[in-house]
Amino acid sequence: MKSISQTVAAAALAALPLVNAITPEGMLAAPRRGAAVANPSGEFAVFSNSNYSFEEHESTTIWERLDLMSGEISTWSTDTNISEFVFVGPTNTSILYINATNEEGNGGVSLYTADAADLSTASLVASLPAPYSGLKAVATESGDIHFLVYALAYPNGTAYNADTAETPASTARIYTDIYVRHWDYWLSAERNAVFGGVLTSGDGGYSLSGELTNYVTGKCNATCAESPVQPFGGSGDYDISPDGSQVIFLTKNIDLPLANFTSSQVYHVPFTGTVNDSVPINPIGATPGAEGASAAPTFSKDGSKIAYFQMNGIDYESDRNIIYVANADAEDFNVTKLAGDWDRSPDVLAWSNDGSVLYVAAPDLGRERIFPIPMSATADFVPKNITDEGVPAAMQVLPNGELLVSDSKIWSSRDIYTVNSQGEMTNMYLQSNLLDEALSGLGPEDVSEFYYSTNSSEIDQQSWIIYPEGFSEDETYPLMFIVHGGPQGAHFNSWSTRWNFKVWADQGYVVIAPNPTASSGWGQNLTDAISRHWGDYPYWDLVHAWDYVNTTLPYVDTVRGVAAGASFGGYMMNWIQGHPLGRRFNALMTHDGVTNSLSDYATEELWFINHDQGGIFTSPNETSTYYRWNPILYYENWATPHFVVHNDLDFRLPVSEGLMLFNMLQVKGVPSKFLNFPDENHWVLNQENSLVWHTEIFKFHNYYSGVSNASSPY
């Protein structure tokens, strides 16, 4: 067997100039399209489109109009002050939009009505003194508009505006309870709240009537209600009934301490009500087992029902989402489960027009597929998917009953199409890979998958294969092995601007992206099995995946292989570094991973680590999983060159984890490099930063895999 260095040298000499189908720069600059929103009569849809210029160092956003009859796409508006809009008002083209500024220029926003067919008709209806967003609106029988928005609010209920708020003399933050920060912000007295307002119709226009109503602030027990739930909650955390008479919102359970639990409830309140009128639809105890996080509360189109998801586990963020349907009637919510035994965890829902079917999207075998569930579905009902590839960002039921789907795939950043309830695609309107220069040449042929047996699960496990540009089975390409985060989660057939498989492959690799123990979409057992098993099951699975590749895929050169992972994937890189699999890679890359699991309690979501390590942190003796699965226990084995990324605003895993990893590698003399962004969190989102991220990592890995013939990894 040739030594790695001989192979690398030979490969470097033989290296042909690679044709990059997609470069980091091209991917980062390429258009990013939002989800399409159709007008009430289903004639056209509007979506946002942003791209980035590395010359101008700025992004450009426009709104595009998709004619659902002809498929024609045209520019709808280039005014970036239109930050959000909804179709509402007297005609099928009437809209209400948020202008991201107001005339006072005080950090607030304004509301305008307009005709989508002629935006020059726009008319100012309200100037609001805070940066409200998340607009939802309906027309009432009288012709008024009832709308909902959200913003941070002071404990007294007044919306918070950072631009006009007084700056305290000291920057001190003081806490007497755990949960002092989350994701990338420190907890303060201001919390999100849903506000409702009335636009009264008259004189051929609308005017804001009275003050906005805050439905959330002040509902307190062990903790105070907050909706949407930060940091990822948005307008999906609340809804308004189609007649404008009722509001629902979800908040974390106010009877439990904020830090220990994921439990959340859906509250119901009359539109004209106050926080004191709000009652939970799903208090703990009302439905046996239902104690966990709720999601996606949504009124049916006639307003008679409310659908939502809820997990059972009171502190388990990755438990199975179960579908519930309630009557929109505070006298008798009559909450019932739909297809309660289905071993999938849906997370997107849409009502059919007549309310007889709920469409849900759920992780399913590496995709997120759409399934119709009839209201008559019993516990043992087995849903049948009507879509196949991709992961939907949104779906909307059109007047003709078809679904307008906006999704993405590994090879396309946005596809927009319609599908009927039988699973027939009726129109394919847009495929980014056929439109965008940077994506040209990308297609389904770039991607494949395999299943392999492993010793941790009864079921075979899946892995994606992504081929480089110009791939030929008769050639060999070094292995790029990418481990996903979560750990509950999956490598999906979806587009990513942070971990874009095709961008990695087109450096000259075959990318192998396995879905080991903890992955979602293969049933709850595989997801749940990770608890207390960070260091064994997924590690064994990855070894099995590697062995499968080594013995089965002749075009993959494992001798030149390299690996990378973020978050749990970063932890796994650090674990691999101390274990035999680490010796089979020429370089590793950890993005924001755990280095010392005895530091797990420096994270912000204690419910997560308590669940995953099988209990709260106690004395760190050898039987504790905190101790047992600690990567630094295997420090003596560390030897593989290692690229470390860790960002200052990562409160999930503090930057000390990356510093410790890098310092330990350096002290041991293991070739290593540290990349830090002071302004990024657990993710790198800024395009300029992301370009550096890609460039530096590829320089390192391409050197150690021999893909480049550079003389240094730095």
Ligand SMILES: *[C@@H]1O[C@H](CO)[C@@H](O)[C@H](O)[C@H]1NC(C)=O
């Ligand atoms: C970005 O979008 C703007 C506005 O649509 C367009 O003029 C420009 O050509 C686009 N640039 C790229 C690189 O796609």
Ligand SMILES: *[C@@H]1O[C@H](CO)[C@@H](O)[C@H](O)[C@H]1NC(C)=O
């Ligand atoms: C947005 O509004 C501001 C005034 O508040 C104006 O200066 C700016 O040009 C507007 N932007 C666009 C893209 O129209």
Ligand SMILES: *[C@@H]1O[C@H](CO)[C@@H](O)[C@H](O)[C@H]1NC(C)=O
């Ligand atoms: C909206 O469009 C639908 C379907 O074309 C039509 O039946 C309805 O009358 C329209 N409504 C208005 C107010 O124009």
Ligand SMILES: *[C@@H]1O[C@H](CO)[C@@H](O)[C@H](O)[C@H]1NC(C)=O
């Ligand atoms: C947005 O508001 C600004 C005033 O703050 C106004 O100048 C501008 O015309 C508005 N733009 C739109 C599209 O409503």
Ligand SMILES: *[C@@H]1O[C@H](CO)[C@@H](O)[C@H](O)[C@H]1NC(C)=O
């Ligand atoms: C609520 O508190 C904020 C911050 O202290 C204050 O600016 C605002 O005037 C208060 N609102 C009311 C209605 O008291």
Ligand SMILES: *[C@@H]1O[C@H](CO)[C@@H](O)[C@H](O)[C@H]1NC(C)=O
């Ligand atoms: C407040 O929370 C406690 C538990 O901390 C619970 O026993 C009590 O029922 C709650 N009170 C109300 C009014 O919900």
Ligand SMILES: *[C@@H]1O[C@H](CO)[C@@H](O)[C@H](O)[C@H]1NC(C)=O
């Ligand atoms: C919740 O957290 C508090 C500390 O804020 C702790 O005292 C308490 O034991 C925890 N409760 C549970 C049930 O974990």
Ligand SMILES: *[C@@H]1O[C@H](CO)[C@@H](O)[C@H](O)[C@H]1NC(C)=O
């Ligand atoms: C309550 O739900 C059950 C099961 O879906 C249904 O059979 C029953 O008719 C409902 N009762 C009311 C009052 O809606």
Ligand SMILES: *[C@@H]1O[C@H](CO)[C@@H](O)[C@H](O)[C@H]1NC(C)=O
């Ligand atoms: C449903 O999923 C299966 C894979 O489980 C796939 O083969 C089939 O094409 C999908 N059905 C539709 C209608 O897309």
Ligand SMILES: *[C@@H]1O[C@H](CO)[C@@H](O)[C@H](O)[C@H]1NC(C)=O
């Ligand atoms: C999940 O695991 C439980 C307990 O081990 C077992 O009873 C059940 O059959 C498993 N379910 C599936 C779908 O494999």
Ligand SMILES: *[C@@H]1O[C@H](CO)[C@@H](O)[C@H](O)[C@H]1NC(C)=O
């Ligand atoms: C990988 O496969 C090669 C060729 O089949 C074999 O010689 C080698 O031992 C395998 N490596 C490992 C670590 O199993």
Ligand SMILES: *[C@@H]1O[C@H](CO)[C@@H](O)[C@H](O)[C@H]1NC(C)=O
């Ligand atoms: C050792 O750790 C386990 C698990 O964390 C804990 O239950 C046990 O009490 C600890 N033993 C001692 C002697 O501290």
